[in-house]
Every structure is written in C-alpha cells, then in structure tokens.
Amino acid sequence: MSRILLAGVVLVHFILFTPAAVLGKEESPVQHWADEAVEIHRLVEKGELERAKGKLENLADRFSNGDFSRIRLSVEGMEALSDTLVELDRELVRVMPRPDRLLVASKRMMLAFDALAHPRQPLWHQYESVWKDDVTSVKQRMKKNRPETVRSAVGTLVRHYRTVEPALYVSRNPETVGAVSTLVHSLERQAGRKPMKPALLTSTLKQWERMIRPLIDGKEQDVLALAHTGMPAWPKAALTLGGIIACALTYVSWQKYRQSRVFVHRRS
Known part of the structure; x- marks a missing residue:
C-alpha cells in the first residue's frame, strides 16, 4: 500500500514539475509575448515609461530571435x-512624450500580440461595437449637414480602425486586410473633400457598415466580396499585385529589423 502511495506522489510531482518540453509538449512563446505586451501597455497607461522601455526591449529581443517554424x-x-x-519604441524614446500617440502605439502592440496568442477570440473583436457606434455618429452628423463635424467623426472612425489594423494582419489574410484598409482610406479621403459629396460618402460608409460583422467572424471571401462591391476589375488586380509587392518588401524590412535588434543587443 505504501508503495502505491509513494508511486502516486512521484507521479504527481513529475506532472507538476517536469518541464513541458520533457513531456513532449513544448510551450509556444506567443502567450508569453502577449502577456508581456499587456504588461507594457499597463505600464504606459500608468506613466511608468522607463519600466515600459525595459519590458519592450525584452519583448523585442525575444520576438526578433523567436522560432516561427511552428507559428x-x-x-x-x-x-x-x-x-x-x-x-x-520611437514614442517611448522621444524627449517630449506624446501621451495620446503613446497610448495608441501601446494599444496597437498589445492587440496585435493578443491576436497571435488568441486567434479564436482576440481582443480586437471587442471593437465591433466601437466601429458600429462610429458609423452611427457619422450618420447623425451627416443629417445635420455640418461637414466639419462629419470629418471629425470620420477621423475618429479611421483612428479606431487603425488601432486594430496590425491585429487584423495577424488574424486575417493580408489581401483581405489590404482591401478593407483601402475602403477605410477611401472613406477618409471622401470626408476630406471640399466640397464634400454626401452621396458618395454615404455609399462608402454603408459598405463599411456591412463589412464589420463579416470582418469579425466571417469568411475571407465574404469580406473581400463586400470590399470589392462596385469596384472595377483593374483595382482588384492592383490590390493583388500590391499584396505580392508588399509581401516582398515586408520580408526585407523584417530581416533588417532582426539585424538591427541583434546590433543593438550586442552594442549594449
């Protein structure tokens, strides 16, 4: 009986304290990255910028040297x-900090790493209600026929979208995100026209509104179909070609970034 109890204790100890790699389940680093990103964002919110810098340096080093073969x-x-x-990093090292931009930058970073760690239920899904409220706000201001307030409301909508944009590239097909970003940019451009063309702005706004829900949990082809509604054939081809070019450029940029991280690490 005592041998059985002893064997049980040994088994429990093995399960609790043996590293995951030994058990054959090597833990992915993405959750650690996401946790660090949340901590950095919390420090930025509290104004503890020096601590945030140190945490960001650690996260950048781990990410730039990460093994992406299983991710x-x-x-x-x-x-x-x-x-x-x-x-x-650029916002944190500024001599004169810009609190608003600093918070946006940390939130973009946090949402992007969260999307990597939680592909099924990322935090950016919570922006569905924010985007819908933004659409309602633009519509209300358009009814009052006050272009400046419309531009302000569209600006808020665009800022909220751009806060989530990096996370979208983590969660979604890059072609899909490129098409959505093009639509949002078109909305911004139309709002900035003088004189403003309400009919065109309304049409694009409705297109964005219909796209919100599919962007959260719809299929890639459904989002693309909505993004390409009313678009002639050549812009679609341009988007595809642009995606291929962007892919090549981003790969080169990433390699440069990794080299710069190694250089900074060695220099320090």
Missing part, C-alpha cells in the same frame, strides 16, 4: 507585429 503567421502579420514594436 501560423504570414509575413505581413510578422511585419505588423514588428512595426508595432518599432512604433512604440
């Missing part, structure tokens, strides 16, 4: 993640 991530997604690190 499902496109080159565009990898570039989006690295861009958020670079963007936040």
Whole structure:
C-alpha cells in the first residue's frame, strides 16, 4: 500500500514539475509575448515609461530571435507585429512624450500580440461595437449637414480602425486586410473633400457598415466580396499585385529589423 502511495506522489510531482518540453509538449512563446505586451501597455497607461522601455526591449529581443517554424503567421502579420514594436519604441524614446500617440502605439502592440496568442477570440473583436457606434455618429452628423463635424467623426472612425489594423494582419489574410484598409482610406479621403459629396460618402460608409460583422467572424471571401462591391476589375488586380509587392518588401524590412535588434543587443 505504501508503495502505491509513494508511486502516486512521484507521479504527481513529475506532472507538476517536469518541464513541458520533457513531456513532449513544448510551450509556444506567443502567450508569453502577449502577456508581456499587456504588461507594457499597463505600464504606459500608468506613466511608468522607463519600466515600459525595459519590458519592450525584452519583448523585442525575444520576438526578433523567436522560432516561427511552428507559428501560423504570414509575413505581413510578422511585419505588423514588428512595426508595432518599432512604433512604440520611437514614442517611448522621444524627449517630449506624446501621451495620446503613446497610448495608441501601446494599444496597437498589445492587440496585435493578443491576436497571435488568441486567434479564436482576440481582443480586437471587442471593437465591433466601437466601429458600429462610429458609423452611427457619422450618420447623425451627416443629417445635420455640418461637414466639419462629419470629418471629425470620420477621423475618429479611421483612428479606431487603425488601432486594430496590425491585429487584423495577424488574424486575417493580408489581401483581405489590404482591401478593407483601402475602403477605410477611401472613406477618409471622401470626408476630406471640399466640397464634400454626401452621396458618395454615404455609399462608402454603408459598405463599411456591412463589412464589420463579416470582418469579425466571417469568411475571407465574404469580406473581400463586400470590399470589392462596385469596384472595377483593374483595382482588384492592383490590390493583388500590391499584396505580392508588399509581401516582398515586408520580408526585407523584417530581416533588417532582426539585424538591427541583434546590433543593438550586442552594442549594449
């Protein structure tokens, strides 16, 4: 009986304290990256920028030296993640901090790494209600026929989209994100026209509104179909070609980023 109890204790100890790699289940680094990103964002919110810098340096080093062979991530997604690190680093090292941009940069970084760690239920899905509220706000201002307030509301909509954009590249097909971003950019451009063309702006706004739900949990082809509604054939081809070119450029940029991280690490 005592031998059985002893064997049980040994088994429990083995399960609790044996490294995952020994058990044949090597833990993925993506959750650690996501946790670090959340901590960095929390420090930025609290204004503890020096600590945030140190944490960001650690995350950047681990990410740039990470093994991506077992991680499902496109080159565009990898570039989006690295861009958020670079963007936040630039804001943190400024002599005169810009609090608003700093918070946006840290949020973009946090959402992107969260999307990598939680592909089924990423935090950026919570922006569905934010985007819908933005659409409602633009519509209300258009009814009052006050172009400046419409431009302000569209600007808010665009900022909210761009906060999530890096996470979209992690979660979605790059062609899909490229098409959606093109539509949002078109919305911004139309709102900035003087004089404003309400009919064209309304049409694009409705197109974006119909796209929100499929972007959250729809299929890639459904989002693309909505993005390409009313678009002639040549812009579709241009988007595809642009995606191929962007893929090559982002890969080169990523390689440069990795080399720069190694250089900084060795120099320090």
